[in-house]
Amino acid sequence: MEEDRVWVQMFHIYCFAYPESLEEWRRPIPPHKRCGRIAILYPDKLYSYIYHHYAIVKEGYFKGDKYQSIAIHENIAFSYFETPRDRYITSVKRNASQESIELQNWTNVDPESHFIHLPGSNGQNFWEIPCYFSISDS
Template sequence: MQAGCEASFALALAEAAASWERELRDQGILSCSIFTKGSGVFVYLEAASESCEWAWTKACRDLLETWPGWGSDKRYAVPMLDIYHDGQAEIREARYDSGSERLGMLARLKPPMYSSYIFYHYAMQEEKPNCFNPTYVIGTHEEFIFSYYEHPSPAFENGATRRTWPAAITPENWHEVMQPHFIPWSESEQGMVLWEKMDTLLSF
């Protein structure tokens, strides 16, 4: 968001919410949550087709900075790379409108640790599907990693291993192995804060 426009953006989003939800559903978007941290805005959506493209309402777009990148086109959103999903896409329809809280969390990775982080998450995704929360996904863009999940977790049985290799890769001491990958938000006597919960502006 543009500097100092956080409150105005939240208001513009709230005023457009009802009509915008209908428009998004007509475009094939089944579920949408918009989260913020500081001036950053993160969108999680589930769509009926990969051809659905995200576009802000004019009132919201006017309060956003353009995202830098190649070319001359003004970009008001950039896609994140999908690097982890605990559950299968086809099980998601079973828990729509379940009343669960939708959570967006944000963390930062050390650039030299990106490949290691993705490697271990791919291994876990294949070796232990549905081991944590079948709605849990992680996306990344530059140093940011964004996670989305719903709490409480839907009741699904652990999935069958998707892929095997000569020896298991997922470490038993998962959190200990993961900690060096992160740039902490803060540190205290209680430990380092690696993931921060974001504020929810809109969810349907």
């Protein structure tokens, strides 16, 4: 784009759970920390990244942080999560008995090859954005 922007639309591609109700989605214990982080994807790997993350969610068996989410704008991925990360473990299908085949498919395509490492990320795929403030209802 030719102009600076404060806001861009992002497309949600990944989560471990969808809200079923306001009551179900409320946290009984507030998080210690709310975290945002970004990653830059190689343009020729963007569709592979989206495809595999969408497939993992559609399958619905991969377990993880209920409140984690990943959205995409162009080749920038934004990830939100909360700490501690092991407090609310679930899966989209709320089924802990099956393992994710799609996660294995993602692992097989070399996830590391999808990321451009940002300066200051210490070789990590995602670079954590400092949290200056957060809003909570608790």
